[in-house]
Amino acid sequence: MGANNSHSKKEDFPNLNNDQTTALLNNLKKRATTPTFSAADVSTILPYWGEFAKVAFENLARKERSKKDRLPFSLLVQQANLLEGIASEQADGLTNLFGDKWIRYIQWREALVACSRHLLKLSSEDAGALLSILRTDKSSNLTNLLTANRLAAELVHLPFKELLESESKPPMAKLSGNTAILSRAAQVVIRAHIPVEFRHTWQLLFSSNEHGSSFAQLTHQVDGQGPVIVVVRTTKNRVFGCYASHGFHVGPTYLGDTLTFLFSIVPEIRVFEPTGFNNKYCYLNIQQETLPNGLGVGGSGLNWPFFISEEFGKGMATPHSSSFEKCDLAGMKYYSNYCNVIDTGETIFEIDTLEIWRVGPPPQKKKERSILDKDPQAQALLEIAGKQMHSEGFRDAKPILDDDNDEE
Numbered sequence: 421m422g423a424n425n426s427h428s429k430k431e432d433f434p435n436l437n438n439d440q441t442t443a444l445l446n447n448l449k450k451r452a453t454t455p456t457f458s459a460a461d462v463s464t465i466l467p468y469w470g471e472f473a474k475v476a477f478e479n480l481a482r483k484e485r486s487k488k489d490r491l492p493f494s495l496l497v498q499q500a501n502l503l504e505g506i507a508s509e510q511a512d513g514l515t516n517l518f519g520d521k522w523i524r525y526i527q528w529r530e531a532l533v534a535c536s537r538h539l540l541k542l543s544s545e546d547a548g549a550l551l552s553i554l555r556t557d558k559s560s561n562l563t564n565l566l567t568a569n570r571l572a573a574e575l576v577h578l579p580f581k582e583l584l585e586s587e588s589k590p591p592m593a594k595l596s597g598n599t600a601i602l603s604r605a606a607q608v609v610i611r612a613h614i615p616v617e618f619r620h621t622w623q624l625l626f627s628s629n630e631h632g633s634s635f636a637q638l639t640h641q642v643d644g645q646g647p648v649i650v651v652v653r654t655t656k657n658r659v660f661g662c663y664a665s666h667g668f669h670v671g672p673t674y675l676g677d678t679l680t681f682l683f684s685i686v687p688e689i690r691v692f693e694p695t696g697f698n699n700k701y702c703y704l705n706i707q708q709e710t711l712p713n714g715l716g717v718g719g720s721g722l723n724w725p726f727f728i729s730e731e732f733g734k735g736m737a738t739p740h741s742s743s744f745e746k747c748d749l750a751g752m753k754y755y756s757n758y759c760n761v762i763d764t765g766e767t768i769f770e771i772d773t774l775e776i777w778r779v780g781p782p783p784q785k786k787k788e789r790s791i792l793d794k795d796p797q798a799q800a801l802l803e804i805a806g807k808q809m810h811s812e813g814f815r816d817a818k819p820i821l822d823d824d825n826d827e828e
Contacts, residue, residue: 433497435504436584443586444500448493456490468538469579472518472531479519500580510576511562517579528562529554532572535579539591546605549689550575553609574612593779597624600773601653606685610649613681613691614663618647618779626776635732638715638776639706643670646780650715651685652728652735654769659685660737660749662717662726667778668704672711676701682717682726682744692725692747694718700743706730718743725749728774735769 433441451465459477466473480495481488502513518531533551536542542550554572559565566572578591592604593611602610611619624630625648626641642648644667651661665679680701682692694701703716707730712720716727718741725741726749728734739748750769 432494433501435501435509439586440504440584444497444580444583446586447583448497452493454490455493457493457496458490462496465583466535466579468582469535472534475519475531476517479517482519483516500584503576503580504584507566507573508563510566510573514562514576532575532579536575536591539578539581540604540608541592542604542608546603546608549603549605550608553689570612571609574608593619593622595622595624595777597622597627597777599624599775599777600627600629601651601659601685601775602777603685606651606659606683606689609689609691610663610683613683614647614779615679622649622777622779623782624775625778626774628771628774633732633771635706635714635728635730638728638732638774639670639704642668642715642776643704644668644783645778646783647778649777649779650726650728651775651777652769652771653686653773654735654750655772656750656769657686657772658750658769660726661685662702663779664702664717666702668702668715670704670706672705672708674699674701674703676717680717682747682749684747684749690747692745694744695742697742728771733771735771736767737769738767 433444436444448465452461457465457477459474462469462473462477469476476499477491480491480499484491484495499513499517502509502516505513514528514532518528529551533542533547533554536550537547540546550571554569557565557569557572559568566576581591582588593607595602595607625645626638631637631641646667648664648667649661650664651659653659660683662682663680664675665677666675669675676699678694678696680694684690684692700718700720703712704714705711706713712724712727713730714728714735716724716736718725719727719738722736723738723741724736725738725744725747727736729736735750737748737750739746748767750767
């Protein structure tokens with residue numbers, strides 16, 4: 421079988437790790453019996469490519485200046501290697517597979533979504549949403565686009581994904597809980613924008629459908645839980661939210677950094693990055709007389725691009741925050757990518773459904789320190805003065821093996 425001949429060595433695929441190389445060669449060996457492939461073979465080996473299997477074969481044949489109806493498997497393997505490389509190599513791989521004319525007429529976007537749709541289990545509506553996002557980027561330089569567009573940079577790894585794995589690993593986050601408002605397309609986009617270590621398992625911390633309309637319950641569930649996704653559906657069927665890079669802690673100070681972002685899902689999926697003008701990222705407070713009471717991102721006072729009031733059921737989304745790119749998540753005027761004004765939302769909104777998802781591991785519980793150890797300087801002064809430590813007798817017995825000093 422051609423993919424397993426002397427020319428198919430690890431050094432030929434510098435972008436593939438050992439597991440990927442082994443899986444690729446084994447999968448090709450199972451699915452093909454000759455060292456060459458035809459257009460029909462591509463459709464058999466990569467059935468989820470659909471019509472683009474034939475497009476890829478024709479463009480690879482054109483690139484090789486071959487008029488034969490079969491090509492060496494090594495040519496297909498080279499493209500898999502390119503799509504696992506840096507942006508310039510990925511651009512070469514897409515160009516080789518889907519052709520210069522396809523790139524020029526932005527058809528590579530259709531190809532990328534089509535090749536990913538099966539793996540992501542996308543509906544027609546979800547696939548259309550991802551395609552719409554890719555089409556908003558008008559960059560004529562494919563390398564620059566793959567560098568800057570996080571969704572494209574994520575999808576480019578999917579066309580050969582099933583061949584590069586010995587055991588299929590889902591390219592979507594595993595949801596521990598049920599969602600009523602996060603579409604699969606929204607999950608793909610949000611996942612592409614958060615750190616890699618937080619893309620695997622998302623745990624539902626709070627759902628108004630399950631926990632009711634209680635801000636006290638919301639605060640209890642989210643306080644100190646680490647990075648989270650907050651998503652709201654309003655009574656006017658607008659869906660939007662935020663990713664809080666450090667989560668929320670009850671108190672007067674803001675948490676987070678420039679990894680925090682806002683997003684809309686309905687009427688269209690978009691991500692709004694922080695401007696860096698200030699550090700007003702994530703805020704949570706309750707029962708204060710002079711400070712805002714609620715959960716918010718990117719604002720203060722009466723100017724928040726995203727804010728959920730302590731008076732549960734109501735929120736605010738004003739369009740004039742300097743903390744994030746211009747967005748009007750629930751505003752009366754929504755500016756589409758084609759500069760059309762869509763009048764479907766409201767600045768002060770009412771919540772229909774609210775969900776909060778933890779995207780990182782559960783926070784580690786800190787060991788409680790004995791009250792006797794919280795002020796060691798005061799304890800030392802008492803000992804120097806010869807004062808008896810009357811409370812020493814109430815100290816918990818020290819375990820024979822201290823967890824902090826266990827020997828391997």
